[in-house]
Amino acid sequence: MEVTVRIPTPLRTLTAGADEVSVLGETVGAALEALEAKHPGMRERLLDEKGVRRFINIYVGEEDVRFLEGLSTKLKAGDQLSIVPAIAGGAA
């Protein structure tokens, strides 16, 4: 199952600047593991022992995976995953 993952700016240091990465995976969790294999360092930034880190939202299309089945959410070929930090930064 090939899907694309949209990478936010602060993580593009790990993808040599690429804003999208194609990976294979049957589920969100598997796709993220494939992303880690291609671009090491992703896992620790996205996940902790409980799953997706609290400040990160992962969307499949328009849906936040927290409201689907989390990392077990099934993927279809051509799905688009977006990694969106729940913040914007820059105002203290």
Place this chain on the structure above:
Amino acid sequence: MNGLRSRRIESVIEAVGNTPLVRLRRVTKNAPDIKVYAKLEFTNPGGSVKDRAASRMMLDALADGRLTRDKILIDSTSGNTGVAYSIFGAALGIKVRLVMPSNVSKARKDIARAFGTEIIYSDPMEGSDGAIQFVRKLVAETPDPYFYPDQYSNPSNPLAHYLGTGKEILDCLGDEVTHFVAGLGTTGTMMGTARRLKEHHRPIQCIAVEPDDAFHGLEGLKHLPSSLVPAIYDPSLADETMRVSTESGWDMADALAREEGLHVGHSSGANIFAAVRIAEQLQREQKLGCIVAIVADRGDRYFAPLKWENRYAW
């Protein structure tokens, strides 16, 4: 200082500043001999520390003619500054237009809109730097209708803290204060407050708080090594920078709510986390200390949406 909060004022703008310092007792239990105070910036009328910079930037610009009532105030903001512009814009009769990444929390968008502010969304994948670039491009193309305060470059931003925050801390604590802790976003709070505290006749250590990684969840703070560096930033003013993880900031914010009755935002959690670390170090070294840390806003600005709201970008 008694009576400041119950005084008569002519405009909501005059309610900015003179925020209380509350002594923390429980999250500092491992440093019982060190005083740690949280400066409660959420008591400003717009609910955050950004009221200081926003009101100063607007009043200074009105005074010297950069801002007039037929102009539109436009700026990029991840939220609190936008709320502040919106409130004071309404109070002063000035139109406000804000550019923010669409992933800014929904609560703040709604608050800004309640004052009649217009919001333009920028790409959430580009973060706050994307919003800054968006505004700069717009203003460069059509400068005439706009007043662009540019909080990252505007000297009135740190000046608000030089005249307000820093002075208030010295007025309240005088020679007692040994450390000041604030997070870096526009860097205005640290720059202005540190400049004032450094003029004091006794040394006061100024500690800047930064997220430990470019990809973080401490809204309002900037990871400067990976960000556009604000023009107002002078790295020589802070004596030290502490890098705090998102989880440490979030956990401290939770602890402050449960143990101190202070429900604060995540960046404030990070500031207090850093302050408690310093206190524990001083306690171990058997030194004296009195630490002031900034509580920038309240935690309810960051409530996640309910499931039925999940189609909103927040």
